[in-house]
Amino acid sequence: MKIAVFGKTGQVATELQRRAPEGTVLTVFGRDDVDFANPDQVNKIACSLDVDAVINAVAYTAVDKAEDEPELATQVNGHSVAQLAKGCAETSTPLVHISTDYVFEGGGETPWQPNDPTGPKGVYGKSKLVGEDAIQNQTGLAFVILRTSWVFSAHGGNFVKTMLKFGAERPELKVVADQIGGPTPAAAIADACLSIARQLASGTTGGTYHFSGAPDVSWADFAREIMAQAGLPTAIASIPTTDWPTPTERPLNSRMDCSSLIADFGIKRPDWRKGLAEVLKDLAA
Numbered sequence: 001m002k003i004a005v006f007g008k009t010g011q012v013a014t015e016l017q018r019r020a021p022e023g024t025v026l027t028v029f030g031r032d033d034v035d036f037a038n039p040d041q042v043n044k045i046a047c048s049l050d051v052d053a054v055i056n057a058v059a060y061t062a063v064d065k066a067e068d069e070p071e072l073a074t075q076v077n078g079h080s081v082a083q084l085a086k087g088c089a090e091t092s093t094p095l096v097h098i099s100t101d102y103v104f105e106g107g108g109e110t111p112w113q114p115n116d117p118t119g120p121k122g123v124y125g126k127s128k129l130v131g132e133d134a135i136q137n138q139t140g141l142a143f144v145i146l147r148t149s150w151v152f153s154a155h156g157g158n159f160v161k162t163m164l165k166f167g168a169e170r171p172e173l174k175v176v177a178d179q180i181g182g183p184t185p186a187a188a189i190a191d192a193c194l195s196i197a198r199q200l201a202s203g204t205t206g207g208t209y210h211f212s213g214a215p216d217v218s219w220a221d222f223a224r225e226i227m228a229q230a231g232l233p234t235a236i237a238s239i240p241t242t243d244w245p246t247p248t249e250r251p252l253n254s255r256m257d258c259s260s261l262i263a264d265f266g267i268k269r270p271d272w273r274k275g276l277a278e279v280l281k282d283l284a285a
């Protein structure tokens, strides 16, 4: 099977390259090959592809910085994704695209269903929604939009690496305890995308799905597990979101209902504690 992957150095893109099974040939497009700030360039490449499926792991992910760069965030996460979808439809190539819980407004305590009304609060979530809408409205396209949350891995910047860095330097860390979600190993997202790509290419019907690690947890409890597994004595003090202001409002409720992905694609929620153990092993190596 031949898969084109957009994104080379990101958390999920890196894991896709590490985890593609034997017999799956990846053609990987990094920033030097195609700039998602330039939608026309994306369309040209997408129209020239001769593969069985496309996985898009490119995104403008700097949530707070996006508030100062709304045009760039929307080009990368919105308009270029639209051109990718158009190219995939033209070449009849199924598209697997990764999105985020930030497309929701983030209130309540009920896990978000894939067909719940969206209502992003910041530029990042809005820009990701532009991409989602373009894919959903593209006629003749077989696609899966996979919304995920709280991604971590051994590479790139993420919460696990931040906690390990500060945990090694300080006896106590204050961490937000009223935001709840599912930490998701990038490796599990890569496996899910590869499986979905294979299934879409064999004719399975797609749509919009949720995929996050289980069990749901607060950032503070996630931090406690990181310290415990890393053998660090750092104490984690719980604080409310109001004590940790950020340029973009963070969702309090990032819980996602992942049951339709299990039913339609046979892909279960990964246990993030096992994924964390793998990442710590990776970092130690």
Ligand SMILES: NC(=O)c1ccc[n+]([C@@H]2O[C@H](COP(=O)([O-])OP(=O)(O)OC[C@H]3O[C@@H](n4cnc5c(N)ncnc54)[C@H](OP(=O)(O)O)[C@@H]3O)[C@@H](O)[C@H]2O)c1
Binding pocket: 007, 008, 009, 010, 011, 012, 013, 030, 031, 034, 035, 036, 037, 057, 058, 059, 060, 061, 076, 098, 099, 100, 101, 128, 148, 149, 150, 151, 152, 156, 186
């Ligand atoms: N990180 C999270 O916590 C999180 C949570 C929910 C959903 N998601 C979604 O999960 C997906 C994967 O996220 P991730 O954590 O793997 O992201 P990441 O580590 O930030 O990687 C993003 C990738 O996009 C590339 N990229 C950014 N701007 C580009 C441009 N203009 N042209 C070409 N490439 C560009 C980056 O390349 P460079 O390395 O060259 O910059 C990088 O390879 C994204 O769709 C994201 O929205 C992430």
